[in-house]
Amino acid sequence: xxxxxxxxxxxxxxxxxxxxxxxxxxxxxxxxxxxxxxxxxxxxxxxxxxxxxxxxxxxxxxxxxxxxxxxxxxxxxxxxxxxxxxxxxxxxxxxxxxxxxxxxxxxxxxxxxxxxxxxxxxxxxxxxxxxxxxxxxxxxxxxxxxxxxxxxxxxxxxxxxxxxxxxxxxxxxxxxxxxxxxxxxxxxxxxxxxxxxxxxxxxxxxxxxxxxxxxxxxxxxxxxxxxxxxxxxxxxxxxxxxxxxxxxxxxxxxxxxxxxxxxxxxxxxxxxxxxxxxxxxxxxxxxxxxxxxxxxxxxxxxxxxxxxxxxxxxxxxxxxxxxxxxxxxxxxxxxxxxxxxxxxxxxxxxxxxxxxxxxxxxxxxxxxxxxxxxxxxxxxxxxxxxxxxxxxxxxxxxx
Numbered sequence: 329x330x331x332x333x334x335x336x337x338x339x340x341x342x343x344x345x346x347x348x349x350x351x352x353x354x355x356x357x358x359x360x361x362x363x364x365x366x367x368x369x370x371x372x373x374x375x376x377x378x379x380x381x382x383x384x385x386x387x388x389x390x391x392x393x394x395x396x397x398x399x400x401x402x403x404x405x406x407x408x409x410x411x412x413x414x415x416x417x418x419x420x421x422x423x424x425x426x427x428x429x430x431x432x433x434x435x436x437x438x439x440x441x442x443x444x445x446x447x448x449x450x451x452x453x454x455x456x457x458x459x460x461x462x463x464x465x466x467x468x469x470x471x472x473x474x475x476x477x478x479x480x481x482x483x484x485x486x487x488x489x490x491x492x493x494x495x496x497x498x499x500x501x502x503x504x505x506x507x508x509x510x511x512x513x514x515x516x517x518x519x520x521x522x523x524x525x526x527x528x529x530x531x532x533x534x535x536x537x538x539x540x541x542x543x544x545x546x547x548x549x550x551x552x553x554x555x556x557x558x559x560x561x562x563x564x565x566x567x568x569x570x571x572x573x574x575x576x577x578x579x580x581x582x583x584x585x586x587x588x589x590x591x592x593x594x595x596x597x598x599x600x601x602x603x604x605x606x607x608x609x610x611x612x613x614x615x616x617x618x619x620x621x622x623x624x625x626x627x628x629x630x631x632x633x634x635x636x637x638x639x640x641x642x643x644x645x646x647x648x649x650x651x652x653x654x655x656x657x658x659x660x661x662x663x664x665x666x667x668x669x670x671x672x673x674x675x676x677x678x679x680x681x682x683x684x685x686x687x688x689x690x691x692x693x694x695x696x697x698x699x700x701x702x703x704x705x706x707x708x709x710x711x712x713x714x715x716x717x718x719x720x721x722x723x724x725x726x727x
Contacts, residue, residue: 351643355650356418363400363415364422370399371430379432382556386548387511390470393437397467402441406449411462417591417657421598428602431698433554433705436508438599440464443592444471447517447533451576451584456535460515472509474518474562475585477502485528485582489564491520498522498534498574500542500567510560511548513538518564523579531581534573542567553704590663592713593670594656600677600709601649603702604642610699611635611684614691631687638680645676664726671719674709681706 356364374395382388396402404419406412413419420442427438445464448457463469480486489502500520507516516536523530536543546561576584612635615625625631652669655661661669685692685703692699710716 351647353646353650355654356422360418360422363419364426366399367401367423367426368430370396370401371426371432375432376430379556384555386550386555387558388556390467390512393467393470393512395467396437397465401437402467403445403465404441406441406445406461406465410449410457411465412445417653420595421653424595424598425602428599429606431603431606431701431705433557433701433708436557438595439473439508440471442595443588444473444515444517446591447473447575447584447588448535450587451533452535455572456575460535464515469514470509470512471515471517472507472513474504474507474516476504476506478505478561487519487521487531489518489520490524491522491532491534493522493571494568496571497568498571500534500536500564500569502564504562504564506549507560507562508557510562511545511558516562517575519581519585522581526579528582530579531585532578533575533581533584534569535575536567536569536573540567540569551708553701553706553708586663589713590661590666591656593666593719594652594661596709596713597649597669597673598653600673600706601642601645603706604638604645604673604677604680607681607684607699607702608635608638608642610697610702611638611687614688614697614699618689625687634683634687638683641676641680645673649673664723667714667719667722670709670713671716671723674706674716677706677709 375392378392393402400413401423403412404415404423405417407414424438424442427433441464445461448461448464452460460469460471464471474489475487477487477489479488487502489500489504491498491500500518502520504510504518507513510516514537516538518534518536519531520534521530522532538545542565544563544565546563549559549561551557551559575581612626615631615635618625620628626635649669652661652665655665681699681703685699688697688699691697692703694700714722
């Protein structure tokens with residue numbers, strides 16, 4: 329029944345969990361579901377058939393970014409005045425759910441649209457919004473965010489990249505790593521120390537055009553998962569940007585980053601739970617048709633017990649996460665709640681997807697079945713947007 333990675337969508341069945349949960353979902357209205365059908369059709373007809381090629385190349389072509397912009401996927405929360413649809417976070421969540429369900433770890437439309445764009449919408453001035461947001465909504469401009477550094481990892485306070493004021497410009501020096509869209513990118517929201525003596529309070533954010541002299545793209549990093557998503561090392565050698573490239577106020581970057589990480593961590597949770605649902609659906613289909621000792625694998629008690637555990641874990645997490653989405657649409661999710669969502673869902677996802685791969689037996693370890701892609705792609709989520717150890721620290725401090 330299953331096709332190779334990137335095969336026709338009809339070979340990737342949607343059986344129960346995402347569309348018919350044990351507890352009915354009340355998060356979305358008819359207009360949201362109409363948008364979901366448009367997104368799904370686009371993924372089915374134009375993305376999945378080509379996806380394996382992008383993974384082989386290690387990068388997604390810019391043409392599909394522009395096509396996603398035409399469909400409206402890239403501007404769901406960008407205000408209409410700047411080229412988007414201004415639909416709000418529920419529409420963002422629909423795209424993320426579909427990306428997760430169909431196993432599309434790349435292209436990184438979620439980072440571009442739902443992590444980077446909100447920085448400009450929330451903190452950008454009119455000139456900055458007019459310059460960058462329309463191109464981001466159309467897919468003509470591909471955006472990234474530069475926080476992680478080779479020596480600091482999740483410790484953003486320890487960043488070494490510096491931005492020194494020089495008249496009407498800033499001169500930036502340093503390096504970043506693990507930057508999604510780092511090769512394709514035209515714009516980066518870059519974090520840098522403007523007052524090193526102030527520690528975290530001396531961080532600023534800059535909107536840097538990647539064509540600026542001194543901006544250097546390193547190699548496209550090879551990863552075990554999300555292989556169609558370009559991920560780069562970046563270097564800044566006396567990159568000279570105008571003072572107008574400063575996002576918000578000088579030395580206010582830490583506050584903006586913490587604000588943005590709430591949504592970023594919810595995004596990871598949303599994608600992770602949809603991947604769980606996909607793993608369950610794929611596995612249920614497989615064990616119904618695969619036979620061992622003359623019987624369908626589903627007839628064995630161990631299989632039924634394992635899938636019972638999986639179904640229960642998913643159904644227990646779904647109402648919690650839906651409530652987080654609803655709260656965030658109203659701006660009411662706290663950093664601690666976002667950390668709980670990210671920690672809880674990603675830990676469940678690793679257990680669920682691993683159990684589902686196990687039920688595929690040897691076939692689960694081949695790329696002939698999409699469960700293997702889900703398995704390697706999901707592993708990033710316990711690291712991305714702050715490691716789960718950092719999430720525990722955030723939650724623990726609030727006790």
